[in-house]
Amino acid sequence: MGRIVAFMAFLVLLAALGWSAYESGSKLAEMRITDVEASNARLTTERDTARADLRRIEATLAAERQSRADLQKRYDSEVPSGQNAELFALLQQRLRSGLAPARAAQILREAAETKACDTRTTRRRFPIVIGAGKPAETVTLLDGLIAVSASATSPDPRTTTVLVTPAWLAEPIKLDGLPARHDILVNNLVLKLTVEPSEVAGFANAILSGCGKL
Numbered sequence: 001m002g003r004i005v006a007f008m009a010f011l012v013l014l015a016a017l018g019w020s021a022y023e024s025g026s027k028l029a030e031m032r033i034t035d036v037e038a039s040n041a042r043l044t045t046e047r048d049t050a051r052a053d054l055r056r057i058e059a060t061l062a063a064e065r066q067s068r069a070d071l072q073k074r075y076d077s078e079v080p081s082g083q084n085a086e087l088f089a090l091l092q093q094r095l096r097s098g099l100a101p102a103r104a105a106q107i108l109r110e111a112a113e114t115k116a117c118d119t120r121t122t123r124r125r126f127p128i129v130i131g132a133g134k135p136a137e138t139v140t141l142l143d144g145l146i147a148v149s150a151s152a153t154s155p156d157p158r159t160t161t162v163l164v165t166p167a168w169l170a171e172p173i174k175l176d177g178l179p180a181r182h183d184i185l186v187n188n189l190v191l192k193l194t195v196e197p198s199e200v201a202g203f204a205n206a207i208l209s210g211c212g213k214l
Helices: 002-078 083-096 101-110
Strands: 120-127 139-141 146-152 160-166 173-176 180-186 189-197 203-210
Touching: 083 101, 120 139, 120 146, 139 203, 146 189, 146 203, 160 180, 160 189, 173 180
Parallel strands: none
Antiparallel strands: 120 203, 139 146, 146 160, 160 173, 180 189, 189 203
């Protein structure tokens, strides 16, 4: 009888120990689950915050790109480039040399699109001066408004230097070699000047074509 009681007591002890272990395991598992859930919640919050920060950064970058594009567009529209820059530089140079702003504005207002015209021509033959130190002989065109002369270091036309001097320019226009061609602007018309070897040795022909009085 005593052995039975002792055995039953032993079983009760084992059951109590098992239950205690079960309770401890359950509590540990619950704590672990709670920690995992808390960690997941923290990571989810950090992920959402990172995504929001990324969206803000992308929006900031997009705004900066648009701002740069607007600035570039404004720069391109306000700052001259290419031929416009050359015209602006020329205008600045003329103003610095003493041209009155009112006169520059008047010239721009009166300027019109040029048109090429070659319906009439004037031809003048003149000698080519060969050798240094000899005075060049000049031929005039357009009622004396354009003077043309030529000199050369040898009979070869490629060594010829042609000087074209419009009356309204301070310095002559220098053209190298024959034939030589140059467009001259007169009252919004483009007059085409050609200087070519003449059929007579030692001479050149100056040919001016245009719509105005030649």
